[in-house]
Amino acid sequence: MTLQQPIYYTKAEYIETDTGNKVSRRATIAGPQNIILGGKTIISSGSIIRGDLRRLGPGHAVVISLGRYCVLGEGCIIRPPYKTYRGNFNYYPMKVGDHVHIGANSVVEAATIGNHVQIGKNCVIGKFAIIKDCAKIADNTILPPNSVVPALAHFAGAPGQFIEDLAESTQELVEAQTKQYYNRFQALED
Template sequence: MSSRASAASRKSAKTEYIETDTGNKISRRAKIEGSPNIMLGGRTVIMADVHLRGDLHRFSQSSTDGKTSGAPTTAISIGRYTVVSTGCTIRPPMRLSRGQMNFYPMKIGDHVFIGPNSQISAISISSHVHISANCVLSPFVIIKEKCKILPDTVVPANMVIPAGSVVAGRPGRIIGEVAEGWGAGSASGGGDWVEGGELKELVRSMK
């Protein structure tokens, strides 16, 4: 996988992950569809049994005859040092318009942690967001910087979550704000990572 998730890889049969030339680590057991339409920023981890739906994307329009072309378009963009945990599905949001299903590009920022078995169809997740296990982010959700989504939360479609919010419930609602200094620093400097903080140590620990 390249910068678009399909670059030449340094493969080793002894490791769980295939590492790309930009330092992305992709599990051999992940399912990635439409890889030319997926952009990984670098040093990002895609764990086992993750399903990335890059095949769900808009086709670019021809400027001359109005027909759709097969040119690649970014369906899923994931920033640097982001971790997508086991069993997650990342699927761009879609909307029915004039009898046709349209897909919209999804953007995920830097240092985002997505917990196990979460289902993500948000349109935008900003940087330093922590999403706990078994969460559902419905289509066209927007999450601003430094938010925390608690386990088993179902965020309803089109919800906009302000920066620094804590969200929980089914349906999800804002129940508070993260504490001052949340996400800053490292717990011990020994390879630990802090929710909402930088995920460099976590990414480096995965082999």
């Protein structure tokens, strides 16, 4: 096994929270009161999380919840899904599980992303998509709105289609990868 090299960032560029989240100062966190980070999550430069989009009326905040050991690549856009129902335009909550890696420049409007999920670079995850545990979405995949990706499935293409079943060990492999990435992501000492 090869030893993974550290990924260095400058201390000034990232804010580290009490729970170990590392958030780039070049990321846009809109509506932070409506965003929950589970801990040890990395939000890279240029990422946008839209927690400011809300349902009509006061007190109807839409929560975006990210689990532990999530990685948002550079330029990701995470925004809640929306639809018009009985003439009213509404946003809906989004839940992202633990150990989820979302590649650079992907746009995500899913309703739910399970645990141990890998989403590649330049993907579009349509509104209200549901991605079950231990799924893998290949680079440049477009998942249409309301898609459901089963557990342990590999999807690719535009539109995204089933490619193959993933190994039972996917959960352990993805968990090891996200923890390793987090541990390699280190501040350069001044």
